[in-house]
Amino acid sequence: MSQRRGIHVDQSELLCKKGCGFYGNGAWQGLCSKCWREENQREKQRQIQEDQALAERLQREEEEAYASRHQRAQSQPAVTPFNKFEERKTKEKSSRVNTVTKFFTPSTKTPPKKDAGPFDTQSTPSPSSSAGRQSSLDRDRATQEFIDFLKAVKSGREIFKQCRAFTESMAYKRDMGADELSECVQDFYQNLSDRLHNQFKGSSELVERVMDEVEKYMMTRLYTEVFCPETTDDEKKDLAIQKRIRDLHWVTIEMLCVPVDEEIPEVSDSVVKAITDIIEMDSKQVPKDKLGCITRCSKHIFNGIRVSKKEAASADDFLPTLIYIVLKANPPRLQSNIQYITRFCNPSRLMTGEDGYYFTNLCCAVAFIEKLDGQSLNMSSEEFELYMSGQASPNGPQPAASSSSSGSAALSQAHNSLDVLTGLDERQERVIEKARQLESDLIDWTDEVEQKVQSALESFPLETQQSTTSAASETASAALSAIDSENVENELLPPPLQPQVFAG
Amino acid sequence: MATAGAAGSRTYSFKVVLLGEGCVGKTSLVLRYCENKFNDKHITTLQASFLTKKLNITGKRVNLAIWDTAGQERFHALGPIYYRDSNGAILVYDITDEDSFQKVKNWVKELRKMLGNEICLCIVGNKIDLDKDRNVSVEEAESYSESVGAKHYHTSAKLNKGIEELFLDLCKRMMETAQAEERAKGNGASQSASSRRGVQIVDDEPQATPAGGCCSSG
Ligand SMILES: Nc1nc2c(ncn2[C@@H]2O[C@H](COP(=O)(O)OP(=O)(O)O)[C@@H](O)[C@H]2O)c(=O)[nH]1
Ligand SMILES: [Mg+2]
Ligand SMILES: [Zn+2]
Numbered sequence: 192m193s194q195r196r197g198i199h200v201d202q203s204e205l206l207c208k209k210g211c212g213f214y215g216n217g218a219w220q221g222l223c224s225k226c227w228r229e230e231n232q233r234e235k236q237r238q239i240q241e242d243q244a245l246a247e248r249l250q251r252e253e254e255e256a257y258a259s260r261h262q263r264a265q266s267q268p269a270v271t272p273f274n275k276f277e278e279r280k281t282k283e284k285s286s287r288v289n290t291v292t293k294f295f296t297p298s299t300k301t302p303p304k305k306d307a308g309p310f311d312t313q314s315t316p317s318p319s320s321s322a323g324r325q326s327s328l329d330r331d332r333a334t335q336e337f338i339d340f341l342k343a344v345k346s347g348r349e350i351f352k353q354c355r356a357f358t359e360s361m362a363y364k365r366d367m368g369a370d371e372l373s374e375c376v377q378d379f380y381q382n383l384s385d386r387l388h389n390q391f392k393g394s395s396e397l398v399e400r401v402m403d404e405v406e407k408y409m410m411t412r413l414y415t416e417v418f419c420p421e422t423t424d425d426e427k428k429d430l431a432i433q434k435r436i437r438d439l440h441w442v443t444i445e446m447l448c449v450p451v452d453e454e455i456p457e458v459s460d461s462v463v464k465a466i467t468d469i470i471e472m473d474s475k476q477v478p479k480d481k482l483g484c485i486t487r488c489s490k491h492i493f494n495g496i497r498v499s500k501k502e503a504a505s506a507d508d509f510l511p512t513l514i515y516i517v518l519k520a521n522p523p524r525l526q527s528n529i530q531y532i533t534r535f536c537n538p539s540r541l542m543t544g545e546d547g548y549y550f551t552n553l554c555c556a557v558a559f560i561e562k563l564d565g566q567s568l569n570m571s572s573e574e575f576e577l578y579m580s581g582q583a584s585p586n587g588p589q590p591a592a593s594s595s596s597s598g599s600a601a602l603s604q605a606h607n608s609l610d611v612l613t614g615l616d617e618r619q620e621r622v623i624e625k626a627r628q629l630e631s632d633l634i635d636w637t638d639e640v641e642q643k644v645q646s647a648l649e650s651f652p653l654e655t656q657q658s659t660t661s662a663a664s665e666t667a668s669a670a671l672s673a674i675d676s677e678n679v680e681n682e683l684l685p686p687p688l689q690p691q692v693f694a695g
Numbered sequence: 696m697a698t699a700g701a702a703g704s705r706t707y708s709f710k711v712v713l714l715g716e717g718c719v720g721k722t723s724l725v726l727r728y729c730e731n732k733f734n735d736k737h738i739t740t741l742q743a744s745f746l747t748k749k750l751n752i753t754g755k756r757v758n759l760a761i762w763d764t765a766g767q768e769r770f771h772a773l774g775p776i777y778y779r780d781s782n783g784a785i786l787v788y789d790i791t792d793e794d795s796f797q798k799v800k801n802w803v804k805e806l807r808k809m810l811g812n813e814i815c816l817c818i819v820g821n822k823i824d825l826d827k828d829r830n831v832s833v834e835e836a837e838s839y840s841e842s843v844g845a846k847h848y849h850t851s852a853k854l855n856k857g858i859e860e861l862f863l864d865l866c867k868r869m870m871e872t873a874q875a876e877e878r879a880k881g882n883g884a885s886q887s888a889s890s891r892r893g894v895q896i897v898d899d900e901p902q903a904t905p906a907g908g909c910c911s912s913g
Contacts, residue, residue: 395706448767493742505722506744506763510770542780543708543760548745551762555773567769691867 214623216431217526219420224627225634234415241327243421333411340404345574346391352381354405358412363429365416369423373534376409380537402537410535414476417535419527420658428526434620435560436521440613441578441585446568447514450508451492461495464488466520473523478536481528482546489549490514506552514556529554580609706756709869712778713874714789714867716795717766722822723852724787725761728862735855750866757866775809783815785861786845790820791828796836803843813876815831815868816845817861824851863881 207215207223219227234328318518337354341347357379364372383405387398418423453459463567475481492512496504504512522528532550533541541547559567565575577583584606713721722743726732729746743763750757764770764777778784786802788795793896797816807813820831833849840847846864850857 260816361900490741497741503726503740503743505742506765507717507722507767509742509744510773511767539708543710543758545745545747547762548762550761551776551779555765555770555776557774559770562772 214626216627218426224631228634231415237327243462321338333408337404344397344401346599347391350383350387350401350405358409361413361416367422369417369420369425369530369534372417372420375673376413376535377538380405384539399539403479406479406535406537406545410477413535418476419524419529423530425527425530429524429677430624432525432557432561433521433523435519438579439518440559442518443570443585446516446570446585447511447515449511450500451495451512455498457498458495461491461498462516464520465491465495465516469516469522470521472528478532479540479546482536482540482550485549486546487515487551488516489552510552510555510559513552514559517553517556517560525557529557581613584610621688701750706757706758707870707873708760709782709866710780711783711785711865711869712764712781713785714761714774714778715766715801715859716789716792716798719766719787719789719792719795720850720852721766721785721787722763723765724785724819724821724850724858727852727855728858731851731855733855748862750863750871751815752870755870757870758860759866771908772910774805778806778810778814781810781814782872783817783865785817785819785865787819787821788831789822790831790849791822791825793830796820796831800839802844805873807843812844815872816843816864817848817865818845819848819850819861821852823849823856824837826853 202644205214207213207226208221209223209226210228211223213223215221215223216227222230327595338347338351341351360481361372361375364375367375380402382401384398387393388395389402393401419429444451451458451462453462460517465488468484468491472481472484472488475484490507491510493504494507496512502506517525541550565572568575574583717722721738723733725736725746726740729748730740732740745763746760746761750759760780761779764774784802785807786799788799790872800881803816803818806816818836820833820836837847846868848857848859848861848864852858
């Protein structure tokens with residue numbers, strides 16, 4: 192377990208995955224902020240376009256399906272509108288439309304579990320990275336699954352239309368604050384579930400299942416937009432809690448009164464699994480899936496407690512253990528994840544469900560870690576400060592002086608060098624942070640200049656811009672730039688010799 | 696959060712928090728109620744911190760979620776995170792422990808301040824099987840409860856006394872509150888954002904003047 196706390200950083204892991212030489216960041220999929228921003232911008236742009244195209248096609252198909260159903264209504268009343276799409280599919284040559292029509296084919300023909308299945312036909316090569324394509328695939332799959340699910344639901348088509356329209360409308364609200372976005376989504380959930388109850392007369396269980404699927408569909412599409420948005424200080428809070436947890440590395444299981452005995456193999460196994468699950472939360476997109484990670488983490492904790500104490504875990508046991516797990520795991524983007532779940536999860540799950548209970552405990556654990564002081568660990572504030580500043584460190588369960596004197600000397604030396612290393616690590620951390628700040632300032636500055644140039648260009652259009660209309664002026668501009676490039680080269684040469692007149 | 700439909704066919708979902716000092720018997724009460732167990736060393740339950748119970752009260756379905764809270768003093772400040780959005784709170788003290796009753800009084804003040812009158816409060820004197828060691832008088836506890844708009848119950852998790860009544864009564868009260876809320880907001884209208892989130896901050900304590908004698912030590 193202890194190696195988790197150690198400092199193992201491979202220099203190459205720190206650098207931006209694009210190889211631009213800047214430092215990358217796990218929160219930005221290993222890219223530096225500049226590359227990430229570019230990637231993300233392109234991704235957003237593409238998503239808007241895709242959504243737009245999808246919306247248009249679905250609209251068209253829906254109308255056609257509706258018309259065809261009316262035509263067939265007399266002769267073949269049993270035919271579902273979906274079959275019509277299957278027919279049309281063979282006629283349509285555009286593969287993009289194929290993808291969309293396949294969304295509506297009965298699942299017996301397109302097994303939704305086969306990843307490659309309905310998406311192979313996508314002929315347009317994705318211009319962005321595989322990560323971008325992956326999230327686009329995720330979104331397509333979410334749509335496919337949502338439609339498959341709704342086929343069996345009364346008014347499924349109606350529900351899909353509403354969700355799609357709402358999700359698209361969110362794309363135009365990107366400048367809204369996070370709380371307003373959350374209000375919008377929560378209002379939508381509320382209205383939809385009210386309608387499912389009152390208008391469609393769904394049972395509570397059915398409504399709950401539909402709402403789960405609605406959340407999955409919508410949040411998969413909106414994830415990149417609304418997770419840790421730039422309008423909030425979520426990212427700042429992430430860094431703060433991450434640093435706080437790192438500073439608390441010296442806190443032991445005894446100080447927190449955690450009732451688990453890691454000497455027992457099954458218990459230490461549960462602890463490792465709990466840590467893995469809580470770290471995994473960050474990799475999920477749908478709030479319900481993130482909650483699932485917290486719940487799995489909690490169940491492992493319960494198991495650890497039950498095996499250690501030989502009784503069922505109560506809240507008195509659970510909370511301190513969860514705090515301990517969070518301290519050990521230092522989960523990535525902890526605050527962003529908590530905020531995202533709070534803002535966009537189905538409220539019923541959060542407020543009364545079992546998942547909600549574990550989530551609330553996680554919120555408690557974070558609040559406790561933020562406010563933690565000497566008193567909450569049963570020590571004097573002086574002692575607490577010594578540990579926090581790294582001037583002292585608890586020696587763990589066995590005091591160093593217990594063995595021979597030479598052994599204890601070696602141990603204390605090891606402690607000293609560890610402290611030095613920690614200090615170095617912290618300094619490096621600060622340097623990197625400053626560098627990042629500088630970097631993002633530079634990016635902002637470039638953006639600003641770019642914007643200014645753009646607006647200048649717009650208000651004073653260049654003649655060469657209009658030249659694209661005629662081939663003649665195009666060659667002229669090419670020639671012009673050729674001359675320019677010659678000039679550039681000339682600058683590298685020594686100045687031409689000037690004829691000099693000598694009197695005499 | 697209570698979700699009750701206009702048609703009356705919907706299931707009520709209630710969240711109830713258990714509050715009180717450590718060792719007063721919170722966990723014992725809920726384990727007795729949900730699994731009819733007391734000090735059972737043969738563990739078949741994985742955990743006793745979140746338990747649910749399905750009830751049918753006068754033809755209406757109720758899903759009760761009971762949230763145990765960490766009772767240690769160092770976690771006291773986390774209370775508001777736990778009881779946010781709850782429909783009911785069960786405040787437990789040990790009748791042999793005067794101090795645990797004082798803690799209940801603190802919780803009442805805090806809950807009323809944070810959640811107003813929307814939350815149904817139950818004050819529970821547990822361990823009545825130990826009546827010979829009683830340190831909190833019945834009269835004091837009951838009159839205090841009345842003065843703060845809470846209902847008082849006497850229970851023993853050990854002997855399984857008074858527990859069914861406690862939870863059944865609480866559910867009925869929460870249903871009344873939910874129905875009143877529904878009527879107030881009108882049929883079919885969707886809840887406002889603030890009531891959906893369920894948190895209401897009240898500046899002044901809407902507290903009745905305590906009846907004589909109940910505040911002798913506080
Ligand atoms: N005599 C008696 N003991 C009880 C009763 N309820 C709980 N206890 C005991 O009080 C102790 C603390 O109970 P527990 O449920 O863990 O309290 P919690 O810390 O409030 O959850 C345990 O030893 C229980 O056996 C009761 O009604 N009568
Ligand atoms: Mg307990
Ligand atoms: Zn880069």
